Amino acid sequence: MSKLAADEVAPEEPLPEAGPEPGEGGGGPGVTAGRSRILRRREALVGLAFVAPMLALFIVFRFGPTLGAAFLSLTDYRLSGEWTFTGAGNYTRLLQDDLFWESLGVTAVYTALYVPMTVALALGTAVLLHRTLWLRGFFRGLFFLPYVTSIVLAAVIWKWIYELEDGLLNATLGALSLGPVDFLGSESLVLPSIAAASAWKGFGYSMLILLAGLQSIPREVTEAATIDGANGWQRFRWVTLPLLRPVLFFVLVIEAITGFQVFDAMYVMTAGGPVRASYSLVYFLYDSGFKFFDFGYASAVGLVLFLVVLVFSLIQRRLIGRDTD
Structure with a gap:
C-alpha cells in the first residue's frame, strides 16, 4: 500500500486541548478549593469589620457593667469613691x-x-x-x-x-x-x-x-x-x-x-x-x-x-x- 493510501486509512489523532494560559486560574481542584477558602475567609473578615463597632459597644455596655458590679460586690464602696476590699463579706x-x-x-x-x-x-x-x-x-x-x-x-x-x-x-x-x-x-x-x-x-x-x-x-x-x-x-x-x-x-x-x-x-x-x-x-x-x-x-x-x-x-x-x- 502506498504512503498516500496509508495516510488516508489511519485515524486522525485528537489535537491536545489547550491548557490554561499562565495567570488564568488553573492548577486543579486543590488550588480551586484553596482559593474558595480564602474567599470565604475574606468575606467573613469583611462582615466582622462591619459589625465590629456595634459588637464592641455591646461588649462594653453589656458586660462592662456586669463585671463592674461583680467587682463592687467584693468591696465596701461608698459614694465618696473610697472603697476597701471585703471579699465575700457582702455575701455573708x-x-x-x-x-x-x-x-x-x-x-x-x-x-x-x-x-x-x-x-x-x-x-x-x-x-x-x-x-x-x-x-x-x-x-x-x-x-x-x-x-x-x-x-x-x-x-x-x-x-x-x-x-x-x-x-x-x-x-x-x-x-x-x-x-x-x-x-x-x-x-x-x-x-x-x-x-x-x-x-x-x-x-x-x-x-x-x-x-x-x-x-x-x-x-x-x-x-x-x-x-x-x-x-x-x-x-x-x-x-x-x-x-x-x-x-x-x-x-x-x-x-x-x-x-x-x-x-x-x-x-x-x-x-x-x-x-x-x-x-x-x-x-x-x-x-x-x-x-x-x-x-x-x-x-x-x-x-x-x-x-x-x-x-x-x-x-x-x-x-x-x-x-x-
Missing part, C-alpha cells in the same frame, strides 16, 4: 440579713402570681385573635396598647382603680352591696392586686409571640385532628399546645424574669407596704444602693438576683423546654 452579710430573705420571699410569691396570670391572659387572647378574622389587626393593636404604656402611668391608673374610698373597683363592689375592699392596704391582697395590674400591663408582648406561634402551626394538622373526631378542647390540648411548646417556654422564661425584676409598680402603688408586704428584692437593692449608698452590698444583691433568675430559668428548661429542640 446578705445571708444573715432577714430583710433580704423577706424581700426574696415577696418576690417569689409575686412571680408565682404574676407569671400564670400573664401567660393565661396572653394565651387566651392569642387563641381568640387566631380564630377571629373580623378586625383582627384592630384588636391586636388594642390589646398590645397597654404594653407600650408607661409602667408609672399604668401603676397610677390602677392605684386609682384600687382606691378604698373613690376607686372604680370599690364603687362597683359597693353598688353590689359587697362593701369596700382595701386591695392595696391588705397584706394578703396587695401582691395579687399588683400582679393583676402588672399582668394587664405586660400581657400584650407575650400575646403577639404566642399569636405568631399559633399562626405557624400547619393547618393540615388541626384539620386531620378534626377529621379524626377531636373536639375544640382536644385539638387545643393534644395538638396545639405540644406544637406551641417552644414558644410557650420562651414566654414563660421572659415573664418569669420580668416578675423577678418587679420594682416600678410596687414603688408607685404601695412604696413597699403595707408592712413590707410588697417589698421586692429589687426594691431592697434600690434602698441599699440609692438610699443608704451601700453600693457594694447593693451589687451583691444584684448578682444574687441574677443567679436566682438563672437557676429558675434552668429549672424551667428542665421541666418545660427539654423537648423543644
